Amino acid sequence: MTRCAVAAVIMLATTQTPARAEGPTPGLGQSIAADQPIATGRAELATGHVDIGPRYVDNRWTLLIHDGTQARPVWRNSDEALLRVSDAALQTVPDDPAYAFLDIDAGKRVYVVPQVQNPDVVWLGWNTQDPRVMQTIDRGVTLTLLGVRGPGSLTTYLQSGNFAPPQPLWRSSQSKAQPFWAEVNTHTHANWVFSAPGVYLVAIQASADLINGETVSATGTLRFAVGDATSAAEAYAATADIPAAGPAATDEDRAADDExxxxxxxxxxxxxxxxxxxxxxxxxxxxxxxxxxxxxxxxxxxxxxxxxxx
Missing domain, CATH: 1.20.5 (Single alpha-helices involved in coiled-coils or other helix-helix interfaces)
Structure with missing residues (x-):
């Protein structure tokens, strides 16, 4: 199978100190109105456009979920939003050494929230486009994976589609905090690969330096129900004591993880x-x-x- 065919079959698509993720993916142009409301109450998001991103709420920096699955987008608290990854997301890991970073055997079926939208699967990315966020941050936002709790592994990565190798962003197999940098006014989607069905809790931190010299930071936990058979009630009831961010992963740490x-x-x-x-x-x-x-x-x-x- 050629690399081009692999990318077409499995869009399984960076972390440094911090790594720099690519800018807005072509075709992902959007703007966010300052008056978009914050919805309350539980919501299961199984298809459509969803982003995570910082926003000011009552003058406080927060990390929320931007729900674009309906005609009028809203923001949601991550505790109330359930991201459903249905069986329609199942794909086969290709027999290609470029995907060895997944640490999953070739031929195994995994759940993939793709970088390129699949209308039958939730489409998850991130943005730094809240109007007040764009007005107050210095240059961009650091998004850091703090930890993952679930029955399998989670890997998030970017795939450029031009024969370049995949660009890993987050890997739950690594124990250190994993940051990457997102420029102001960024809107990007990536591949989220879950190795097994079940409930996953993913703790993420968004931090930034402001133009007034202050530093702000907020943490949120994404709640995933992976697989059609995974109970929404079980996902909402799940809790995890994910520790605060430790030292950021270095190139040496990643090399050790790959030994x-x-x-x-x-x-x-x-x-x-x-x-x-x-x-x-x-x-x-x-x-x-x-x-x-x-x-x-x-x-x-x-x-x-x-x-x-x-």
């Missing part, structure tokens, strides 16, 4: 063996020095006795 199993253990054994060798050499040197000092002392005593006997 073959056992590499870290092998390196540790080699390091310990080296330390043991140096310790033995040090003890031998001390022993030899001690013997030399003793020999010199005996020679000096013998010389002193000989001198006294003269």
């Amino acid at each position: 073959p199993a056992g590499t870290s253990t092998t390196l540790l054994i080699i390091a310990l063996a080296g330390m043991a060798f140096l310790l033995v050499i040090g003890l031998l040197i001390l022993l030899l020095r001690g013997r030399g000092a003793k020999r010199r002392a005996e020679q000096e005593r013998a010389a002193a006795l000989a001198e006294d006997q003269r």
